[in-house]
Amino acid sequence: MNEAPREAGRLEVQGLSLSFGGLKALRDVSFAVEAGSITALIGPNGAGKTSMFNCISGFYRPQQGRILFDGENVTARHAPARAKLGFARTFQNIALFRGMTVLDNIKLGRHAHMKSNALQALAYWGAARREEIALREEIEKRIIDFLEINHIRHMPVGSLPYGLQKRVELARALAMKPRILLLDEPVAGMNREETEDMARFILDVKEEWGTTILMVEHDMGMVMDISDHVVVLNFGQVIAQGLPSEVQADPRVVEAYLGSGDPAALMKRINETQEAA
Numbered sequence: 380m381n382e383a384p385r386e387a388g389r390l391e392v393q394g395l396s397l398s399f400g401g402l403k404a405l406r407d408v409s410f411a412v413e414a415g416s417i418t419a420l421i422g423p424n425g426a427g428k429t430s431m432f433n434c435i436s437g438f439y440r441p442q443q444g445r446i447l448f449d450g451e452n453v454t455a456r457h458a459p460a461r462a463k464l465g466f467a468r469t470f471q472n473i474a475l476f477r478g479m480t481v482l483d484n485i486k487l488g489r490h491a492h493m494k495s496n497a498l499q500a501l502a503y504w505g506a507a508r509r510e511e512i513a514l515r516e517e518i519e520k521r522i523i524d525f526l527e528i529n530h531i532r533h534m535p536v537g538s539l540p541y542g543l544q545k546r547v548e549l550a551r552a553l554a555m556k557p558r559i560l561l562l563d564e565p566v567a568g569m570n571r572e573e574t575e576d577m578a579r580f581i582l583d584v585k586e587e588w589g590t591t592i593l594m595v596e597h598d599m600g601m602v603m604d605i606s607d608h609v610v611v612l613n614f615g616q617v618i619a620q621g622l623p624s625e626v627q628a629d630p631r632v633v634e635a636y637l638g639s640g641d642p643a644a645l646m647k648r649i650n651e652t653q654e655a656a
């Protein structure tokens with residue numbers, strides 16, 4: 380399936396399997412993340428979501444299967460090569476430099492793509508400096524304003540509340556100009572207000588930037604609210620996928636989450652997470 384244009388950012392996972400010794404973390408997993416969509420990867424603890432994410436971002440090499448990005452087989456490419464192709468990810472536990480300012484952390488996201496490296500910066504300081512200034516202007520206009528973090532841009536990341544730190548992490552990923560954004564539990568540990576803000580920013584990234592988004596997330600209310608497509612893993616296998624409404628009514632999903640096949644009970648739980656303050 381290669382109908383999307385090259386810049387579109389469509390990801391396809393085909394028959395992917397991953398084992399740790401005798402433990403099969405992923406078994407013959409296939410799904411697609413359509414260009415410009417928000418796709419959520421959900422499942423109970425130990426279902427294989429993080430393993431899948433690590434295969435997609437290039438941290439793990441699967442024993443079987445392929446990962447295609449706009450039709451190109453990227454399975455053998457390591458993480459930095461995927462970053463150059465336009466993969467950017469955030470982490471479950473915030474991965475920022477706590478002593479550095481918000482702005483400097485965000486700029487680090489882009490340095491992977493800049494033409495001038497440290498040596499060139501010394502030798503051709505004029506060109507490197509111009510590139511740095513252009514980068515700063517673009518980041519300030521496009522990312523800092525967009526994510527409403529102007530007021531904290533000169534503050535050290537470590538001094539910020541958790542929800543804002545997660546937003547800075549999103550900003551750093553956006554500075555990489557991603558074609559696909561991989562969000563690992565973007566609202567984990569957030570209160571309801573922080574969760575709603577983050578959900579809105581994720582939707583805005585999709586709508587205003589057209590970026591493809593794949594997220595792993597446990598907050599079912601948030602997943603059902605903003606996803607276009609949901610893929611459900613259990614014991615390393617895809618047990619259901621489709622629209623949020625289809626997935627939450629699927630008895631196999633209900634069984635995996637609640638140990639019973641009653642969709643009404645799952646709906647009740649989703650509503651409870653949405654209403655919880």
Ligand SMILES: Nc1ncnc2c1ncn2[C@@H]1O[C@H](COP(=O)(O)OP(=O)(O)OP(=O)(O)O)[C@@H](O)[C@H]1O
Pocket residue numbers: 399402403404422423424425426427428429430431
């Ligand atoms: N590095 C590893 N070495 C050995 N086993 C691992 C490793 N990483 C994951 N596993 C195992 O693979 C299976 C899938 O784990 P994974 O972390 O991918 O699940 P998950 O769906 O992300 O779970 P959670 O929601 O709890 O984060 C589990 O049985 C886990 O114990």
